[in-house]
Amino acid sequence: MSGTYQGKAGKTRRTSLGTAILNAPYLLWAALFIIIPMFIVVYYAFTNKDGAFTFDNIKHLADYSGVMLRSLLYSLAATAICFLIAYPFAYVVCKWRPSSQKMANMFIMLPMWINLLIRTYCLTTLMDGNGLVNQLFVFIGIGRIPLMNNTGAVIFGMVYNYLPYMILPIYNVMSRLDKSVMEAAEDLGCNAFQRVRRVVFPLTLPGIISGIIMVFVPSVSTFYISAKMGGPGDFMIGDLIESQIHSQNSNLPTAAALSLVLMAVILVSMLILNRFSDDEEGGSMLV
Amino acid sequence: MKHLGRIFNGLIYAILYAPLAVMIFFSFNASSSTTQFSGFSFRWYQNLFEDFAIRSALQNTLLISITAALAATALGVIAAYGIYRMKSKSLKNAAQTVTNIPLTNPDIITGVSLMLLFTFVGGWLSMQSSILGFWTLLIAHITFNLPYVILNVLPKLYQSDRSQYEAALDLGCTPSRAFWKVVFPGIVPGILSGFIMAFTLSLDDFIISYYTNGHFNILATQLYTAVKKPLRPTYYALYTLIFLAIMGLMLLVNLTQIRAEKQKGSTKNMRRTLAVVLVVAVALVAVLGVFSSKRNDVLSKMREELEGELEGEYTRDLAGTTLYVYNWGEYISNGQDGTLDINLAFEAVTGIHVDYSTYDSNETMYATLAGGGVTYDIVIPSDYMVSRLIKEGRVQKLDYGQMSNYKYIDEKYKYPEYDPTNEYSVPYAGGYLGIIYNNTLVDEEDVDGTWSLLWNEKYKGQILGIDNARDAFATAQYALGLDVNSTNKADWDAAAAKVREQVPLLQSWVMDQVFAKMEGENAAIAAYYAGDYLTMVDAMDEAGENGDHLSFYCPEEGTNIFFDAMCVCSDAQNYEAALMYINFMMEPAIALENAEYICYTCPNTAVLENEDYSMREEEVLYPTTDVKATYYTHLDEETIAYYENLWNKVKADS
Numbered sequence: 001m002s003g004t005y006q007g008k009a010g011k012t013r014r015t016s017l018g019t020a021i022l023n024a025p026y027l028l029w030a031a032l033f034i035i036i037p038m039f040i041v042v043y044y045a046f047t048n049k050d051g052a053f054t055f056d057n058i059k060h061l062a063d064y065s066g067v068m069l070r071s072l073l074y075s076l077a078a079t080a081i082c083f084l085i086a087y088p089f090a091y092v093v094c095k096w097r098p099s100s101q102k103m104a105n106m107f108i109m110l111p112m113w114i115n116l117l118i119r120t121y122c123l124t125t126l127m128d129g130n131g132l133v134n135q136l137f138v139f140i141g142i143g144r145i146p147l148m149n150n151t152g153a154v155i156f157g158m159v160y161n162y163l164p165y166m167i168l169p170i171y172n173v174m175s176r177l178d179k180s181v182m183e184a185a186e187d188l189g190c191n192a193f194q195r196v197r198r199v200v201f202p203l204t205l206p207g208i209i210s211g212i213i214m215v216f217v218p219s220v221s222t223f224y225i226s227a228k229m230g231g232p233g234d235f236m237i238g239d240l241i242e243s244q245i246h247s248q249n250s251n252l253p254t255a256a257a258l259s260l261v262l263m264a265v266i267l268v269s270m271l272i273l274n275r276f277s278d279d280e281e282g283g284s285m286l287v
Numbered sequence: 288m289k290h291l292g293r294i295f296n297g298l299i300y301a302i303l304y305a306p307l308a309v310m311i312f313f314s315f316n317a318s319s320s321t322t323q324f325s326g327f328s329f330r331w332y333q334n335l336f337e338d339f340a341i342r343s344a345l346q347n348t349l350l351i352s353i354t355a356a357l358a359a360t361a362l363g364v365i366a367a368y369g370i371y372r373m374k375s376k377s378l379k380n381a382a383q384t385v386t387n388i389p390l391t392n393p394d395i396i397t398g399v400s401l402m403l404l405f406t407f408v409g410g411w412l413s414m415q416s417s418i419l420g421f422w423t424l425l426i427a428h429i430t431f432n433l434p435y436v437i438l439n440v441l442p443k444l445y446q447s448d449r450s451q452y453e454a455a456l457d458l459g460c461t462p463s464r465a466f467w468k469v470v471f472p473g474i475v476p477g478i479l480s481g482f483i484m485a486f487t488l489s490l491d492d493f494i495i496s497y498y499t500n501g502h503f504n505i506l507a508t509q510l511y512t513a514v515k516k517p518l519r520p521t522y523y524a525l526y527t528l529i530f531l532a533i534m535g536l537m538l539l540v541n542l543t544q545i546r547a548e549k550q551k552g553s554t555k556n557m558r559r560t561l562a563v564v565l566v567v568a569v570a571l572v573a574v575l576g577v578f579s580s581k582r583n584d585v586l587s588k589m590r591e592e593l594e595g596e597l598e599g600e601y602t603r604d605l606a607g608t609t610l611y612v613y614n615w616g617e618y619i620s621n622g623q624d625g626t627l628d629i630n631l632a633f634e635a636v637t638g639i640h641v642d643y644s645t646y647d648s649n650e651t652m653y654a655t656l657a658g659g660g661v662t663y664d665i666v667i668p669s670d671y672m673v674s675r676l677i678k679e680g681r682v683q684k685l686d687y688g689q690m691s692n693y694k695y696i697d698e699k700y701k702y703p704e705y706d707p708t709n710e711y712s713v714p715y716a717g718g719y720l721g722i723i724y725n726n727t728l729v730d731e732e733d734v735d736g737t738w739s740l741l742w743n744e745k746y747k748g749q750i751l752g753i754d755n756a757r758d759a760f761a762t763a764q765y766a767l768g769l770d771v772n773s774t775n776k777a778d779w780d781a782a783a784a785k786v787r788e789q790v791p792l793l794q795s796w797v798m799d800q801v802f803a804k805m806e807g808e809n810a811a812i813a814a815y816y817a818g819d820y821l822t823m824v825d826a827m828d829e830a831g832e833n834g835d836h837l838s839f840y841c842p843e844e845g846t847n848i849f850f851d852a853m854c855v856c857s858d859a860q861n862y863e864a865a866l867m868y869i870n871f872m873m874e875p876a877i878a879l880e881n882a883e884y885i886c887y888t889c890p891n892t893a894v895l896e897n898e899d900y901s902m903r904e905e906e907v908l909y910p911t912t913d914v915k916a917t918y919y920t921h922l923d924e925e926t927i928a929y930y931e932n933l934w935n936k937v938k939a940d941s
Contacts, residue, residue: 018462019372023382026366026433030385033430037400038388040407066342067939091298092292102298106537113533114310114526115491115507121514123307125313129749129794129809132309133323146748148809149795160302196813203532213391220391224493228514228800232752232793233941238395240939245399245658247668247756247931254402259396274872 044256075219173207320830355428363436398498419501437479480815515799606638620884692873718848818887
């Protein structure tokens with residue numbers, strides 16, 4: 001930081017030069033490891049194995065439209081369910097004493113410290129055909145119920161793993177709501193439902209939007225949860241990218257084209273979301 | 288209403304914590320099962336402190352997380368301050384947009400794009416050794432940590448009062464002094480939470496690490512291989528300890544904060560909390576350090592035990608070097624349950640450290656070799672893949688004169704079809720592809736000795752598909768009476784159509800996951816390898832004496848016989864050590880330990896003639912009646928591309 005001081009220079013020049021020096025390392029880093037890799041993906045997506053320009057990789061993706069649609073539907077479902085759970089959950093927590101709120105928050109974050117792989121593995125030992133839940137079902141006479149290896153299980157796996165990402169940003173915004181606004185709404189004759197719909201919901205929109213992004217992005221691109229918990233028909237776009245990279249005729253151009261589509265899908269969803277919120281700080285409310 | 292809210296939240300907590308409760312409960316299981324509790328024990332905790340692989344992965348994980356979090360915090364604070372001071376609004380927006388990219392990009396894209404960058408640079412520098420490793424992993428972690436630090440610090444900067452900073456300047460402070468004295472104290476909470484978030488994310492990341500770690504094994508990448516099989520409760524023990532430590536720490540932090548809010552002395556308490564966190568981290572590393580010293584004791588004890596047991600000559604000339612071995616998962620005796628840890632034994636004798644990683648299909652192995660970015664000394668692929676590697680010059684000729692134990696390899700395995708000149712490979716183990724079924728779930732009259740069991744609609748939802756193109760199509764080709772080595776596209780189309788018929792009946796596609804599915808009796812029928820059937824029986828007997836529930840047969844229409852062979856890569860960095868390792872694997876004493884552990888067909892005559900070898904009369908491995916079986920051969924590029932494409936479509940369309 002001491003490098004910013006240019007003793008004899010004039011004050012304005014000093015600050016702008018200082019700012020440039022401050023910014024240089026990060027901009028360099030971002031260019032090398034964020035921007036250039038993106039261009040490499042684009043490069044692979046539009047070249048064939050010999051390095052010549054082609055649209056074939058993109059055209060080829062028509063074969064996989066089913067997989068893409070499936071990924072989109074599954075992750076939208078998971079995001080919606082997360083929201084439906086997280087919103088009332090956060091609402092209830094906000095009514096608690098501040099110290100209880102802190103504890104409630106901590107116990108939402110705590111499972112995230114345990115690796116996703118092991119959490120999902122434990123989940124499968126519960127839900128498998130002869131897993132612990134089914135053992136209980138058999139014991140009390142209900143019999144085995146297929147809980148695993150179907151679409152429901154994939155969506156449940158996503159909800160289970162990513163729910164905290166929805167709860168935390170919503171809670172963060174909700175807990176900072178001005179209580180007097182609520183009281184004003186009450187005084188003006190709003191009932192409980194109207195208060196939520198007309199006052200709380202609009203004010204918590206930034207939190208909802210960052211929650212949606214934080215759940216949707218990892219859901220739509222997962223390759224572990226679908227492979228582990230899905231059936232033979234639950235192949236997702238992440239699985240496809242992974243299998244293109246790790247196959248015998250390692251197919252980087254197709255993997256890159258798929259990645260490009262995935263990025264486009266996410267970009268479009270973000271643009272749609274941004275129409276609902278003009279609060280730039282929304283994205284920063286992560287924890 | 289109030290009660291309803293409580294009940295609802297309680298339910299959510301219960302669901303979130305149920306899997307963790309299972310983890311903690313089964314970490315105390317007396318058997319290795321994660322679904323059948325057979326008594327209380329500390330066995331897995333003891334195992335945890337004896338497991339070098341887990342410990343080194345844990346050390347690597349901590350090293351990466353702490354270094355990456357510190358570096359990202361330093362760089363992120365500078366960046367945030369720079370962005371804060373930017374005058375141009377558009378520049379500011381641009382910088383913030385770039386910052387948001389890693390946040391909103393899916394991990395798989397961040398990982399893949401960085402991998403492409405690194406391998407591209409590696410190829411450009413024409414690097415001889417792996418470019419993927421500690422440094423690339425560190426770069427990747429710093430890159431995805433940075434935005435979180437910036438986004439935690441930036442709001443605090445905007446909250447700070449600019450006029451105070453200017454006042455400090457007017458009073459004669461240098462800008463840097465003004466920053467440290469005035470701005471910095473205000474943003475400390477942001478820096479701290481940024482650091483903690485960065486550390487947490489690093490610790491938990493799997494996908495980005497998976498594409499960029501190369502040889503540098505961390506817990507998450509190791510877990511990815513481990514969770515495919517029934518997970519050893521050792522990992523449960525490890526994560527139970529981590530869970531309890533973190534919970535303790537967070538409770539402490541929260542309680543001090545709650546108390547601080549009452550007393551209004553937050554910075555002081557913040558510092559105290561930070562001090563506690565640091566002390567705990569240092570203590571953790573110190574504890575690990577204390578345990579690390581044990582490794583040398585184990586090595587020297589092992590060396591004494593092996594003295595006189597070995598026939599070959601092993602020098603210690605290469606002591607201190609590393610040998611990179613890339614093998615199938617669960618395919619070497621590794622020290623579990625009192626068996627011999629062969630890689631450790633090799634290190635004990637030669638002083639050469641074995642860096643061991645695994646794959647779950649020939650295709651994955653090939654893609655890794657071909658992808659560049661990471662090099663290996665030894666690979667152990669199957670026959671047809673050996674041919675391909677020979678043909679493409681990816682493996683090199685072996686000096687058989689340096690391998691005195693080669694004489695123990697059975698003559699019938701020399702000059703194999705896949706290595707006709709017998710110059711490139713040494714057979715490791717082999718077996719047959721066949722059908723494993725659970726005889727308590729499948730009616731005996733449905734077992735007719737053919738492949739048709741895999742297409743029996745009665746067992747819808749209980750059949751497991753084999754998750755690699757070659758084997759999956761082969762089951763269909765054998766069932767249809769087609770040649771598995773056909774180059775006729777129509778044959779592959781027919782096989783694909785047959786597999787499509789099977790898809791609605793499948794529970795899921797599996798490779799190594801087959802163990803958990805069959806051992807846990809979650810599925811009834813699977814096509815898999817003979818040796819793994821025996822492994823499953825052993826595991827089930829150990830967990831609850833249910834091994835006799837499983838049966839195996841080679842279908843009468845014919846099946847695949849395979850042999851995996853040890854090869855030395857052409858870009859191997861440690862050729863002499865590689866030969867020594869292959870020779871070591873053929874040692875009668877070592878080969879016996881290994882054959883007992885992996886349960887595959889052994890090509891070593893010293894083992895086959897040894898009365899102590901418990902599986903020498905095992906029908907599944909050494910059939911006394913003729914089994915109709917063919918090897919896969921290496922097909923031409925066009926056919927491979929054709930069937931792999933068919934395969935992706937079969938999986939995508941279903």
